Amino acid sequence: MNAEILAVGTELLMGQIVNTNAQYISDKLNSIGINVYFHSVVGDNPKRLEESIKLALERSDLVVMTGGLGPTKDDITKEIASLVLKKKLVLHEDSYKRLKDFFSNLNREMTENNVKQAYLPVDGIVIPNNKGTAPGCIIEEKGKVTVILPGPPYEMRPMFDEVVLPYLQEKSNFKIVSKYIRTFWIGESKLEAILMDLIDNQDRVTIATYAKSGEVTIRLTCKSKTIDEGLKEIKPFEDEIIKRLGDSVYSTENEELEEVVAKLLIDNNLTISIAESCTGGLISSKLTSVSGISHVFDRGIISYSNNSKIENLGVDQSTINKYGAVSRQTAIEMADGIRKTSGCHFGLSVTGIAGPEGGSDQKPVGLVYLALSHDKETICKELNLFGDRERIRNAAVLHAFDLIRRQIGGIVIG
Amino acid sequence: MNAEILAVGTELLMGQIVNTNAQYISDKLNSIGINVYFHSVVGDNPKRLEESIKLALERSDLVVMTGGLGPTKDDITKEIASLVLKKKLVLHEDSYKRLKDFFSNLNREMTENNVKQAYLPVDGIVIPNNKGTAPGCIIEEKGKVTVILPGPPYEMRPMFDEVVLPYLQEKSNFKIVSKYIRTFWIGESKLEAILMDLIDNQDRVTIATYAKSGEVTIRLTCKSKTIDEGLKEIKPFEDEIIKRLGDSVYSTENEELEEVVAKLLIDNNLTISIAESCTGGLISSKLTSVSGISHVFDRGIISYSNNSKIENLGVDQSTINKYGAVSRQTAIEMADGIRKTSGCHFGLSVTGIAGPEGGSDQKPVGLVYLALSHDKETICKELNLFGDRERIRNAAVLHAFDLIRRQIGGIVIG
Numbered sequence: 001m002n003a004e005i006l007a008v009g010t011e012l013l014m015g016q017i018v019n020t021n022a023q024y025i026s027d028k029l030n031s032i033g034i035n036v037y038f039h040s041v042v043g044d045n046p047k048r049l050e051e052s053i054k055l056a057l058e059r060s061d062l063v064v065m066t067g068g069l070g071p072t073k074d075d076i077t078k079e080i081a082s083l084v085l086k087k088k089l090v091l092h093e094d095s096y097k098r099l100k101d102f103f104s105n106l107n108r109e110m111t112e113n114n115v116k117q118a119y120l121p122v123d124g125i126v127i128p129n130n131k132g133t134a135p136g137c138i139i140e141e142k143g144k145v146t147v148i149l150p151g152p153p154y155e156m157r158p159m160f161d162e163v164v165l166p167y168l169q170e171k172s173n174f175k176i177v178s179k180y181i182r183t184f185w186i187g188e189s190k191l192e193a194i195l196m197d198l199i200d201n202q203d204r205v206t207i208a209t210y211a212k213s214g215e216v217t218i219r220l221t222c223k224s225k226t227i228d229e230g231l232k233e234i235k236p237f238e239d240e241i242i243k244r245l246g247d248s249v250y251s252t253e254n255e256e257l258e259e260v261v262a263k264l265l266i267d268n269n270l271t272i273s274i275a276e277s278c279t280g281g282l283i284s285s286k287l288t289s290v291s292g293i294s295h296v297f298d299r300g301i302i303s304y305s306n307n308s309k310i311e312n313l314g315v316d317q318s319t320i321n322k323y324g325a326v327s328r329q330t331a332i333e334m335a336d337g338i339r340k341t342s343g344c345h346f347g348l349s350v351t352g353i354a355g356p357e358g359g360s361d362q363k364p365v366g367l368v369y370l371a372l373s374h375d376k377e378t379i380c381k382e383l384n385l386f387g388d389r390e391r392i393r394n395a396a397v398l399h400a401f402d403l404i405r406r407q408i409g410g411i412v413i414g
Numbered sequence: 415m416n417a418e419i420l421a422v423g424t425e426l427l428m429g430q431i432v433n434t435n436a437q438y439i440s441d442k443l444n445s446i447g448i449n450v451y452f453h454s455v456v457g458d459n460p461k462r463l464e465e466s467i468k469l470a471l472e473r474s475d476l477v478v479m480t481g482g483l484g485p486t487k488d489d490i491t492k493e494i495a496s497l498v499l500k501k502k503l504v505l506h507e508d509s510y511k512r513l514k515d516f517f518s519n520l521n522r523e524m525t526e527n528n529v530k531q532a533y534l535p536v537d538g539i540v541i542p543n544n545k546g547t548a549p550g551c552i553i554e555e556k557g558k559v560t561v562i563l564p565g566p567p568y569e570m571r572p573m574f575d576e577v578v579l580p581y582l583q584e585k586s587n588f589k590i591v592s593k594y595i596r597t598f599w600i601g602e603s604k605l606e607a608i609l610m611d612l613i614d615n616q617d618r619v620t621i622a623t624y625a626k627s628g629e630v631t632i633r634l635t636c637k638s639k640t641i642d643e644g645l646k647e648i649k650p651f652e653d654e655i656i657k658r659l660g661d662s663v664y665s666t667e668n669e670e671l672e673e674v675v676a677k678l679l680i681d682n683n684l685t686i687s688i689a690e691s692c693t694g695g696l697i698s699s700k701l702t703s704v705s706g707i708s709h710v711f712d713r714g715i716i717s718y719s720n721n722s723k724i725e726n727l728g729v730d731q732s733t734i735n736k737y738g739a740v741s742r743q744t745a746i747e748m749a750d751g752i753r754k755t756s757g758c759h760f761g762l763s764v765t766g767i768a769g770p771e772g773g774s775d776q777k778p779v780g781l782v783y784l785a786l787s788h789d790k791e792t793i794c795k796e797l798n799l800f801g802d803r804e805r806i807r808n809a810a811v812l813h814a815f816d817l818i819r820r821q822i823g824g825i826v827i828g
Binding site: 007009010011012013014015016017018019020022023024025026027028029030035036037038039040041042043045048052055070071072073074108109111113114131133152154178187188189190192193199208209210211212213217219274276279280281282283284285287288289291292293294297298299300301302303304305307308311312341342343355356357358387389390391393 | 421423424425426427428429430431432433434436437438439440441442443444449450451452453454455456457459462466469484485486487488522523525526527528545547566568592601602603604606607613622623624625626627631633688690693694695696697698699701702703705706707708711712713714715716717718719721722725726755756757769770771772801803804805807
């Protein structure tokens with residue numbers, strides 16, 4: 001079974017929003033052995049939408065449509081899909097009732113244009129929307145499956161997970177099993193050179209690499225009858241690649257760096273506090289995005305001003321005067337200071353120049369110091385990052401997590 | 415001139431990455447009066463890629479391709495495009511030299527597979543890549559323009575901005591002018607009911623609304639000969655909409671809420687410090703993403719533990735004992751505390767339960783208190799948010815910025 005994801009919405013073509021739905025649905029479809037061959041996006045234009053639906057139904061067995069189910073006049077997905085599929089739209093009583101309840105629960109008035117959201121293609125399987133006003137549906141016709149879902153990800157995701165995915169799983173008779181090996185700070189072409197012979201000789205287990213801001217992920221994929229069989233086929237390749245890449249590998253479970261770090265801390269009951277300057281809270285906010293982190297994360301200090309570095313972290317005024325706020329010495333005092341005042345096992349600090357302003361010849365934009373304090377030692381790392389403010393901040397965050405991972409890994413293992 | 419953006423990459427179809435390039439390019443093309451009618455994504459499959467390029471060239475005047483220019487074997491964009499366009503790939507000497515320089519500057523070895531990146535379609539306009547290894551190109555053939563760019567956004571964006579955009583601008587003889595009115599915390603259908611008559615009678619100035627997590631943006635668009643003429647046509651509609659929506663409108667310049675807040679603070683020289691609990695640094699990290707914020711942002715305290723609330727913010731132990739860490743009283747003491755210790759004009763605090771753990775009957779997941787302290791008064795707002803951890807944290811951030819905006823706006827005006 002091969003699939004196409006067709007998003008509808010002029011706001012996507014205007015560049016106002018990003019099509020994250022396509023990513024979400026693709027990931028899920030692949031996980032149950034459905035190949036996604038195409039993503040398409042088309043605007044709220046009846047003729048082009050009609051053509052796009054027709055094309056999708058020609059070249060794909062499954063068409064998942066998102067967006068254009070709102071109450072407004074430019075929401076035309078159901079109308080055009082029902083035209084192409086020759087399925088009349090009829091009022092769905094249960095959806096109409098849910099719609100009325102939705103508004104009364106919110107203490108909001110239901111406006112008249114909302115009613116059209118309860119009209120659905122006849123004979124379809126209706127997918128209730130627990131988070132919003134637009135129900136979705138599944139229509140099966142001549143061996144092709146069309147799924148219609150609302151655009152807002154928060155509404156779409158549970159509808160997809162709870163109704164569409166189980167429905168499709170029933171139809172699939174094999175699995176695509178993938179393992180992801182994630183690495184940090186190794187170039188994609190260098191990595192591929194290291195793995196060249198494996199890539200050249202790939203057969204049932206395919207090997208693909210892709211890069212994203214300092215990270216390269218290696219995907220190993222195998223089609224098999226069961227997940228266990230697939231994993232067994234992948235295992236020798238996985239082991240060999242991990243052996244070759246050594247400690248550049250930070251996850252074999254497709255986790256983000258912050259998840260790996262959070263897990264290391266939580267599993268080993270190691271507490272941490274974080275002092276940030278140029279990253280402005282980004283490290284702490286990423287780390288605290290992981291549920292359960294409150295057991296080990298004590299506090300974060302975003303010491304933007306020198307006063308804060310002195311008052312909250314105990315950095316010496318003379319250190320700042322002598323070496324500057326962006327210096328190895330200040331980074332070390334920040335890390336030591338937050339560790340001691342918080343009483344944690346680890347204190348992490350970062351100070352740097354994210355730009356675009358604030359750089360100089362001696363200390364250019366992109367200069368960042370990271371320090372990690374532990375009662376045995378405090379290590380400090382100088383980074384020379386490039387790019388704009390956002391990129392420098394994000395790279396500093398990744399390097400900070402990588403530093404913690406390597407250090408704690410060493411302490412836990414050593 | 416109408417355009418299609420065709421992204422190439424199995425990693426997009428596997429759901430490993432999101433197609434942010436399509437959003438970026440669409441926004442830019444629209445700004446110079448080029449209508450984007452389609453986005454497509456296809457994998458690293460020669461046959462389907464060939465079909466997709468042919469279809470795009472049939473239905474669109476301009477085809478912008480991204481991705482598949484890497485050094486690896488599954489990077490086939492140039493190869494297939496040159497096949498369809500009947501333009502041989504030849505070694506581009508200057509690109510080859512740049513490639514060698516790129517690696518020597520990084521002190522990295524250039525592996526042999528990188529050389530293929532210097533092969534480009536004959537007669538094309540070569541687009542140098544200052545951030546990575548893959549140059550792009552523009553090919554004009556039979557009135558159709560094909561643009562080929564690398565996939566990593568950080569490489570693609572400057573290449574698009576510096577070469578492709580000026581090249582296309584030359585060809586366009588009118589402008590599409592858009593104004594965006596951004597609102598917070600007003601439902602899309604309620605908003606559309608308020609604007610119904612304007613939407614029904616739209617003519618040369620089109621009105622579209624779209625919603626995103628608590629925000630609704632209204633886009634007013636007009637096609638005209640010059641930007642000034644377009645803005646003039648849009649003005650009466652803009653004024654009328656702003657009048658009807660009142661203080662729900664937070665920007666008419668298409669800014670994010672944090673940008674509006676940062677500007678208000680910087681322009682009025684009002685300093686702020688922020689104490690966060692459940693948002694874990696997200697408010698500070700968003701605010702500090704705005705360049706120049708260091709003039710007014712003094713510090714942030716992420717007081718995850720009660721100790722930190724007491725030590726860094728001066729919250730009374732008895733307040734926490736009596737009312738709990740998530741309470742109106744604690745929020746107020748946090749905000750007052752950070753304002754006083756930092757000596758800023760404003761102290762903002764947030765404390766709440768982001769979930770999934772930590773909720774109770776009295777204090778369910780989603781309960782959040784925001785407080786804003788000023789020497790005249792401290793205001794506190796209780797929020798009952800719903801959704802998962804990410805959604806609750808993000809909503810709390812938006813509400814925090816909205817609170818600051820309204821309060822500072824009032825103080826500045828009042």
